[in-house]
Amino acid sequence: MKLIDKTRQTYIIFSIIIFIVSSVVIYFTLNNVFTKKQDQRLKFHKELIEQKLKYEYPLPIFEVDDFISETPIKDTLFYKDTLFLHIVNGVEKREMYRELTSIETLHGKTYEITTRDSKVKNEDFVLVVTLSVGIVILLLIISVYFVNTIMLGNAWLPFYENLEILKNFSVENNKPIHLQNTKIDEFQELNKSLIKLTNKINSDYRNLKEFTENASHEMQTPLAIMQSKSEILMQSENFNRSESQQIKAIYSAVQRLSKLNKTLLLLSKIDNQQFKEKESLLINDVIIKHLDIYEDFIENKKITVTKKSTLDVHLDANPLLFDMIISNLISNAIKHNIENGNIDILTTDLFMSFSNSGKELQGSSESIFERFKKESTASNSFGLGLAIVKKVCDNYNWKINHSFIENQHNITIYF
Amino acid sequence: MKVLIVEDELELLNSTCSYLKKGDFVCEKAATYFEGEDKFISYKYDIVILDINLPDGNGLDLLKFIKESSPETGVLIVSAKNSLDDKLKGLDLGADDYITKPFHLAELNSRVNSLIRRKKFAGSKNIVFHEIEIDPDAKIATANDKQLDLTKKEYYLLLYFITNKNRVLTKEAIAEHLWGDNIDMVDNFDFIYTHMRNLRKKIKKTGANDYLNTIYGLGYKFGD
Numbered sequence A: 001m002k003l004i005d006k007t008r009q010t011y012i013i014f015s016i017i018i019f020i021v022s023s024v025v026i027y028f029t030l031n032n033v034f035t036k037k038q039d040q041r042l043k044f045h046k047e048l049i050e051q052k053l054k055y056e057y058p059l060p061i062f063e064v065d066d067f068i069s070e071t072p073i074k075d076t077l078f079y080k081d082t083l084f085l086h087i088v089n090g091v092e093k094r095e096m097y098r099e100l101t102s103i104e105t106l107h108g109k110t111y112e113i114t115t116r117d118s119k120v121k122n123e124d125f126v127l128v129v130t131l132s133v134g135i136v137i138l139l140l141i142i143s144v145y146f147v148n149t150i151m152l153g154n155a156w157l158p159f160y161e162n163l164e165i166l167k168n169f170s171v172e173n174n175k176p177i178h179l180q181n182t183k184i185d186e187f188q189e190l191n192k193s194l195i196k197l198t199n200k201i202n203s204d205y206r207n208l209k210e211f212t213e214n215a216s217h218e219m220q221t222p223l224a225i226m227q228s229k230s231e232i233l234m235q236s237e238n239f240n241r242s243e244s245q246q247i248k249a250i251y252s253a254v255q256r257l258s259k260l261n262k263t264l265l266l267l268s269k270i271d272n273q274q275f276k277e278k279e280s281l282l283i284n285d286v287i288i289k290h291l292d293i294y295e296d297f298i299e300n301k302k303i304t305v306t307k308k309s310t311l312d313v314h315l316d317a318n319p320l321l322f323d324m325i326i327s328n329l330i331s332n333a334i335k336h337n338i339e340n341g342n343i344d345i346l347t348t349d350l351f352m353s354f355s356n357s358g359k360e361l362q363g364s365s366e367s368i369f370e371r372f373k374k375e376s377t378a379s380n381s382f383g384l385g386l387a388i389v390k391k392v393c394d395n396y397n398w399k400i401n402h403s404f405i406e407n408q409h410n411i412t413i414y415f
Numbered sequence B: 001m002k003v004l005i006v007e008d009e010l011e012l013l014n015s016t017c018s019y020l021k022k023g024d025f026v027c028e029k030a031a032t033y034f035e036g037e038d039k040f041i042s043y044k045y046d047i048v049i050l051d052i053n054l055p056d057g058n059g060l061d062l063l064k065f066i067k068e069s070s071p072e073t074g075v076l077i078v079s080a081k082n083s084l085d086d087k088l089k090g091l092d093l094g095a096d097d098y099i100t101k102p103f104h105l106a107e108l109n110s111r112v113n114s115l116i117r118r119k120k121f122a123g124s125k126n127i128v129f130h131e132i133e134i135d136p137d138a139k140i141a142t143a144n145d146k147q148l149d150l151t152k153k154e155y156y157l158l159l160y161f162i163t164n165k166n167r168v169l170t171k172e173a174i175a176e177h178l179w180g181d182n183i184d185m186v187d188n189f190d191f192i193y194t195h196m197r198n199l200r201k202k203i204k205k206t207g208a209n210d211y212l213n214t215i216y217g218l219g220y221k222f223g224d
Helices: A003-055 A120-167 A185-235 A241-271 A283-293 A295-300 A319-335 A385-395 B010-021 B033-042 B059-069 B084-092 B105-119 B152-163 B171-179 B190-205
Strands: A076-088 A091-106 A109-118 A279-282 A304-309 A314-317 A342-347 A351-357 A399-405 A408-414 B002-006 B026-030 B047-051 B074-079 B097-100 B127-129 B132-135 B140-143 B168-170 B212-215 B219-222
Touching: A003 A076, A003 A091, A003 A109, A003 A120, A091 A120, A120 A185, A185 A241, A185 B010, A185 B105, A185 B168, A241 A385, A241 B171, A279 A283, A279 A319, A283 A295, A283 A304, A283 A319, A283 A342, A295 A319, A295 B190, A314 A319, A319 A342, A319 A351, A319 A385, A319 A408, A385 A399, A385 A408, B002 B010, B002 B033, B010 B026, B010 B105, B026 B033, B033 B047, B033 B059, B047 B059, B047 B105, B059 B074, B059 B084, B074 B084, B074 B105, B084 B097, B097 B105, B105 B152, B105 B171, B127 B152, B132 B152, B140 B152, B152 B171, B152 B190, B152 B219, B168 B171, B171 B190, B171 B219, B190 B212
Parallel strands: A304 A342, B002 B026, B002 B047, B047 B074, B074 B097
Antiparallel strands: A076 A091, A091 A109, A279 A314, A342 A351, A351 A408, A399 A408, B127 B132, B132 B140, B168 B219, B212 B219
């Protein structure tokens, strides 16, 4: 549930309660006040009658009924609400009346004096007042609700915008985030903290990348020394077979290490956007060049290569990186191919696709682009080829996709 | 042929120098920018092998100086940074070739030789090893004056062997020379063996000697 909905809900519940309670309170208070006034008036009238009884005896206006009470009667005052039958325009109507019954002893005689007043006027008045006050309260609640909704919406708008910006934040593109300004202190503080946090993440990531690159660089020279020294050693004829084999083992290990180092350096350079130069490349020329390089490997597995393209497709890319993509895709298609297999290459101005026959993957389609992911543990490769391809594609915002249908692997790159 | 090697790593400097000395080169060593500049002013060199990262200056500046004072000198740049930027800058400033650390000494030697051929310092442009002769311009090889019918790979293999004659060459170095260093198929050395066998057959057919020796566990050696 959104915060704004939550506050709205609470607001509505409380408003309804307040509205009902206040209406009831107003109704009863008013009613009470009016009844008190009416009671006073009834008492006043009763006293008037009493006076008349006292001084103008016998009464000129009133008829007084005599009756005998069996129980001894004390002087009392008794208020009650009663329904009284009333005939208005020939229609019988029951109306609420307030009635005061008092028993007084005057001149040695006991009188029961009843005074009565219609409550209809009061009731109407109380209802009208309660209703109008209720309407005012209701209007107030509704307007406050709308004002609140609009205000909250405005106040939270930058928050949601910033949330969207944060969702799109990526350390890889190494850009500081630009958050929407807001006048609300809490959000301002949040923004400040977020900017600080992302800047820290960016700089840490940059440091890490720089470290990787520097470390790889620093390794090149010692590796070069090791390689040259072992090569010089190999030229000596004073070693027996087992000694020269050990030298060869060192040499091969150095070779492997320096290849790995070169590849990691390349990956970190792509990360660091160090291949900015772009040229207009003819895709087909690059593919033909690399098919030529791999000719031996293709012939060895008796692979049939078919190449189709719509037209001469030009592409703006770094020649070194594009070479790397094509070389890796072709070597990949050969390595994971079967004897007498096939490689189909299709290029258009929207995509290029490399299909090859082969065995089913053990892992998922996505995982083949991960670093150090190898299908066969026996092979001497590092499993970095497709990671490089993916990295370059990411760099150019190209989409890369792998599928396996009817024993055909297919890798397609959409430009 | 006089070669100046400017390289701040002494060990690398020594091994490069000792490898090149096995050929027909006179090698001089310089470990700093200053030393390199000093030696270059004092003597004349045909080839300079130049490391870009020097402790007391940028190799590219030294390259500029060399090319300004003696344009006919061949310069081969060595860099630990495999960046296109350095390469392009170097080639723009007149460098003739570019190699990245770490490298095979045989590869460096072959690059230096090809540079010399391009510069045509040596009177005869053909490469001769006993009865075998290579014309690098026409890309033709002959043995006993009979033309060898070689594939492209076999031709480059023979050229590589003759340039690095009497030296042990590993399969790794040969593979890198033939297929480039981006190739990720080092586990498959059978192709080298196939090419070697075909090359050997074709040379033998002309009646020439078989100079290709297999060095057990290490690689191959072309020589007497």
